[in-house]
Amino acid sequence: MKTEGRTTAPVAATMTAVKTVSGSQALNQATSLIFETGTPRRTGIDFPEPKGTKSRLGGHDRQGEIGLPGLSEPETMRHYVRLSQKNYAIDLGVYPLGSCTMKHNPRLNEKIARMPGFADVHPLQPISTAQGALEVMSVLSHWLMTLCNMPAVALTPKAGAHGELCGMMAIRARLDHDGASHKRRVLVPESAHGTNPATAVQCGFTVDEIPANAGGRVDMDALRAKLDGQGKDSDIAGIMLTNPNTCGLFETDIIEIAELIHKAGGYFYCDGANFNALVGRVRPGDLGVDAMHINLHKTFSTPHGGGGPGSGPTVLSDALKAHAPVPYVVKTADGGFDLVETPDEKSFGRMCAFHGNMGMYTRALSYMMSHGSDGLKQATEDAVLNANYVQASLSDVMTTAFEGTCMHEALFDDRFLKDTGVETLDFAKAMIDEGYHPMTMYFPLVVHGAMLIEPTESESKGELDRFIRSMRSLAIRAKSGDIESFKQAPIYAPMRRLDETLAARKPVLRWTPPSE
Amino acid sequence: MRYLPLNTNDREKMLDVIGVDSIDDLFETVPKAARLDGIIDLPTHQTEQAVEQFFQRLSNKSTPAGSVPFFCGAGAYKHHIPATVDHLIQRSEFLTAYTPYQPEISQGTLQTLFEFQTQVALLTGMEVANASMYDGSTACAEAVVMAHRVGRGKKSKAILASGLHPHYAAATETLASTLSINIDKLACNIGTDANVIDRIDDDTACVVVQSPNVFGEIVDLRPIAEKAHAHKALLIAVFTEPVALAAITPPGEQGADIVVGEGQGLGVGLAFGGPHVGLFACRQKLVRQMPGRVCGETVDANGDRGYVLTLSTREQHIRREKATSNICTNSGLCCLAFTIHMSLLGDAGIQRLATLNHENACHLADVLDSIDGVSVENETFFNEFTVRLNKPAADVIQALADQGIIGGVPLSRLTPDGDANLLLVCATETSSKEDIAAFETALKEVLS
Numbered sequence: 024m025k026t027e028g029r030t031t032a033p034v035a036a037t038m039t040a041v042k043t044v045s046g047s048q049a050l051n052q053a054t055s056l057i058f059e060t061g062t063p064r065r066t067g068i069d070f071p072e073p074k075g076t077k078s079r080l081g082g083h084d085r086q087g088e089i090g091l092p093g094l095s096e097p098e099t100m101r102h103y104v105r106l107s108q109k110n111y112a113i114d115l116g117v118y119p120l121g122s123c124t125m126k127h128n129p130r131l132n133e134k135i136a137r138m139p140g141f142a143d144v145h146p147l148q149p150i151s152t153a154q155g156a157l158e159v160m161s162v163l164s165h166w167l168m169t170l171c172n173m174p175a176v177a178l179t180p181k182a183g184a185h186g187e188l189c190g191m192m193a194i195r196a197r198l199d200h201d202g203a204s205h206k207r208r209v210l211v212p213e214s215a216h217g218t219n220p221a222t223a224v225q226c227g228f229t230v231d232e233i234p235a236n237a238g239g240r241v242d243m244d245a246l247r248a249k250l251d252g253q254g255k256d257s258d259i260a261g262i263m264l265t266n267p268n269t270c271g272l273f274e275t276d277i278i279e280i281a282e283l284i285h286k287a288g289g290y291f292y293c294d295g296a297n298f299n300a301l302v303g304r305v306r307p308g309d310l311g312v313d314a315m316h317i318n319l320h321k322t323f324s325t326p327h328g329g330g331g332p333g334s335g336p337t338v339l340s341d342a343l344k345a346h347a348p349v350p351y352v353v354k355t356a357d358g359g360f361d362l363v364e365t366p367d368e369k370s371f372g373r374m375c376a377f378h379g380n381m382g383m384y385t386r387a388l389s390y391m392m393s394h395g396s397d398g399l400k401q402a403t404e405d406a407v408l409n410a411n412y413v414q415a416s417l418s419d420v421m422t423t424a425f426e427g428t429c430m431h432e433a434l435f436d437d438r439f440l441k442d443t444g445v446e447t448l449d450f451a452k453a454m455i456d457e458g459y460h461p462m463t464m465y466f467p468l469v470v471h472g473a474m475l476i477e478p479t480e481s482e483s484k485g486e487l488d489r490f491i492r493s494m495r496s497l498a499i500r501a502k503s504g505d506i507e508s509f510k511q512a513p514i515y516a517p518m519r520r521l522d523e524t525l526a527a528r529k530p531v532l533r534w535t536p537p538s539e
Numbered sequence: 540m541r542y543l544p545l546n547t548n549d550r551e552k553m554l555d556v557i558g559v560d561s562i563d564d565l566f567e568t569v570p571k572a573a574r575l576d577g578i579i580d581l582p583t584h585q586t587e588q589a590v591e592q593f594f595q596r597l598s599n600k601s602t603p604a605g606s607v608p609f610f611c612g613a614g615a616y617k618h619h620i621p622a623t624v625d626h627l628i629q630r631s632e633f634l635t636a637y638t639p640y641q642p643e644i645s646q647g648t649l650q651t652l653f654e655f656q657t658q659v660a661l662l663t664g665m666e667v668a669n670a671s672m673y674d675g676s677t678a679c680a681e682a683v684v685m686a687h688r689v690g691r692g693k694k695s696k697a698i699l700a701s702g703l704h705p706h707y708a709a710a711t712e713t714l715a716s717t718l719s720i721n722i723d724k725l726a727c728n729i730g731t732d733a734n735v736i737d738r739i740d741d742d743t744a745c746v747v748v749q750s751p752n753v754f755g756e757i758v759d760l761r762p763i764a765e766k767a768h769a770h771k772a773l774l775i776a777v778f779t780e781p782v783a784l785a786a787i788t789p790p791g792e793q794g795a796d797i798v799v800g801e802g803q804g805l806g807v808g809l810a811f812g813g814p815h816v817g818l819f820a821c822r823q824k825l826v827r828q829m830p831g832r833v834c835g836e837t838v839d840a841n842g843d844r845g846y847v848l849t850l851s852t853r854e855q856h857i858r859r860e861k862a863t864s865n866i867c868t869n870s871g872l873c874c875l876a877f878t879i880h881m882s883l884l885g886d887a888g889i890q891r892l893a894t895l896n897h898e899n900a901c902h903l904a905d906v907l908d909s910i911d912g913v914s915v916e917n918e919t920f921f922n923e924f925t926v927r928l929n930k931p932a933a934d935v936i937q938a939l940a941d942q943g944i945i946g947g948v949p950l951s952r953l954t955p956d957g958d959a960n961l962l963l964v965c966a967t968e969t970s971s972k973e974d975i976a977a978f979e980t981a982l983k984e985v986l987s
Binding site for chain 2: 054056057058061063064065066067068070071073074076077078079080081083084085086088089090091092093094096099100102103104106107108109110111112113114115118120123125127128129131133134135136137138139140141142143144145146147148149151152153154155156158159166169170181182183184185187188192195216217218220221222223224225226227230272273275277278303304305306309310318320326327328329330331332333334348364365371372373374375376377378379380381382383385389391392393394395396397398399400401402404405407408409411412414415416427428430451452455460461466480481482483484486513516517518519520521522523525526527530531532533534
C-alpha cells in the first residue's frame, strides 16, 4: 500500500537544538540590517517621471549618493514584520512594568486618531478650517480639569518629562512675577523618578533630597526640619512629589506636605505618572497640588509605541494658571473655538512648535468617553485590586518592601534572594522564559534590588493566576539553589543576554559600509 | 465596560485573598478629606459605536488637507504616506511595546532604532544621531543647551539667525530662559541669515541657522561654520523639511557640529502639529554630551550581533540631576514610520521624491509670480517659498479658505510683528496641476 503523503504520527522528540544554516529558528527569522540588503537604485515607491524643470536650488544641489539601500515593497514589508516578531508587547502578554502603566490600547482610538479631520489637518491652516480639532482639545481639557479638580490645563507638553518642565516653568514664572527670584531650592524625595531632579535642574533650580521613612513614604520629620520657620523669605521654591509614590504607596501626609510647602512660599508639583491609581477616586486639586502632568500614554491608554510618542498635559492651580504656556484653546462668542498663540507678559512662553500631540488627544479622549466617569473609577479600582492581589499572592515566597496594602503597583525587594546567588536581574530574565515581560527592576532606588510590579486593570484574574504561579515557582526555584537556570536566562527569547558593557565602552551607533 | 476583564465574582474572590472586606479598604491610606463619594460629574460609559459617531461629527468640522487644494508648509508638510507604513506601525508588537529596556525581547524596536540613527546620520551628512526627540523645535532647544554644556558654561551667547522658524526660536528661548544662556535673536527676515557672522565672538557658544529657512531660502552654511569654528563656537544647523536634505548639500558637509530638525515629512502625518519626530545628529566627538536615548550595537551571550540602549550614563534615570536632559519618552513610533518610509524610498526614491517636490514648487512659483499683486521673494528655494501680496496675507488666506482653498501660512501667524503682507507657500509631490490652477484663479479673484 502506498503511504507517502498520508497523515503520520511523529516519533518521540529526543533532540532539543539544531544549528540552522540560515540562522533562523522557525518563526524567529534571522534579519540583517536593512543596509545589508537591497539593490542600488531600487525603490519600493513608484513616482511619475520628472519633467526636467530648471533647478532653483541656487547651486546647493546635493552631490553623490546618500547611501540608503534600495528595496521593493515586499522586501521592506518582510524586513519589518520579521523585526516586529522580536518584540514583546501588551497585546502578547502580561507587561507589568511598574510606573509605566502598560494597559490595553483600544484600537477604536487608533481608528479615531486617523479620521482625516484630525490626522490630515495642518497646524497652521486657518482656524476656521480646524474647528473639529480644536473642539477635541476643548473637550479633553474639560475632562482632565474635572477629573483633577483643577482650574486650568496646558495641553502642549509632549511627554511626562515635558509636562514636568511645564509645571516647574510655571512655578518659576510665578515666583519671578512675585519678585521671589531668590526662591530656587526644590525638595525632591529620594524615591522620585529620575526625571524630577533632571527637570528641576533644567529649570535652573537646585535639588535638595528628602529621605524616605521606614514605611516608604516621605520622612515627615526630615521634611519639617527643612521647612520649619521657612517663610516667604526662604529659598524654598517648591516640592516635586509623586503620588502615589514610586513605592506604590499613597503619601498619607500629602495634605500637610502641601500646607507646609505653601507656608514656606513654595509650590507643590505632583508627578502624575501614577494617576492610574487615583482617577475617579481622588482629585489632585483636593490635595493642594499646584501643578501635575498627566501621562496620556500611561493613564489614558495611548500606545507606548516602543518609547513614544507620549503626551503630558499639565493641570495648573489658580496660583499658576496665568503663567501657562501658549498655545491654548478658547471658546468664541459664536460657539466656535480659537487658539491663543502669542504669549502675554505673564505666560512663560512656548514649549514647542504648534499645539502639542493632537494624535494623543483624540486617543485619550476616546478612551475616557468609552469608560465614562463610572468606568474610569472602576478601572482605577481594578488596577489597585490587581496589584494587591499579586502582592498578597506572592508575599509568602517573595519579600514585599513595605507592610500593608499598596495602590496600583506592588513593590518587592531582593531579601528573598539573599544567599541564593540569584539577583533581581537574573530573576527578571527568568521571567522572560516564562513568557512575561519583567517588572521594573532596581527602581525605586530606596529599596535594595527593587522589583516593581504594576499589572494594571487590563489583566483578567485567570491571566494573573498564571503569572502568580510562574512567579512563585521562580522564587522557589531560586531558593532551591538552581542558580544556573537564572544566570543563563533567557533561553527562549530571540536573543540571549546582551553585552551592555561592550556597547557602552566601544559605542557603535550606526551602520557603516564594510569598506570604510 | 468592554475594556475591563474582571467581573464581580472575580473581585470578591480577590478581595478574599487580600484579606479585606471591600475595595474601599484598599484606599484607606487616602486622607478622609480627599476621598470622593459617588462618581465624578462627567458622562458615563458609552458604546464603541457612540464614541466613534461623536468623533466622526467633530472630524467633519475640520477641512482635511487632502480634501482641498492645499499649500501650507512652514514646519509641517503634506506628503503621500505609503500604505505599508501605516500598516506596519500598527502591528501590536511595535505599537504596544514599551521603551526597549529588556533587549532580549525588544530587538524589533532596537534594530529599527539603529537603522533610524543610521538613516538620520546619512541624510544629514553627520557621524551619529540619537533615537529621536519630541519634535524639531524641542530638538533645536536641546541643541542650544547641549552647546552650552560643550562650552562648559564659559560661553554664554547663543545666536539665532533671522530665518529660524519663530516657533523653534520661541521654544529655544523658553528652555534657555532659566539657564545662564544669553539668546541673541535676530529679527525674523528673509535672506539675512548671513548677518549672524558679524555677531559671532569669543563669548558665542553656538549659532543656530535654518536651511532651507522658514521663508524657504537655502542658506550657505560654510562661511558661518568657518567663522563659528574660528571662535570655538558650534554651528547648529536646523531644518524643518527632511525631504529637502535629499536635494541640497547636507549640513554635515557644510561644517555643522549639531544638526537638528523635524522628521515629520517622511512617514508621519500632519496630525494638527503632533506627534511629529525630532531628529538630532552630531559629530562623534560630541556624542557623550548628546541628549536623549541612543541605541548601539553589541553581541549576546552566544556572540550573535544585537542591539541595546547605551550611553545611558548621560540620561535622567541614571544621572538624575546631572543628566544631559530630562527627556525620557521620545517619538518611538514616529521614528519607526520615518524608518520604514526611508527604507521604501531608498536613494533612488528619495531623490525622485525631492525632484518632484522641487518641480511642483517651481511651477507654483511661476504661476503665482505672474499674478498682479503677487511677487516671489526668494532667490532660491526647495519646496516652499515666500510671496509678497498687495494686501495682508491673513485676510487673503481667510478669503481663500472661504472658497475651499488652503493657500499657505501668513508670516504674521508665526510672528505677530512679521511683515503682514508676506505669505509662506509650499508645494509637494501631492500638489496637482489642477490644484495649482484652482489656487491661481481664486487668488486672482481675491486680490483683484
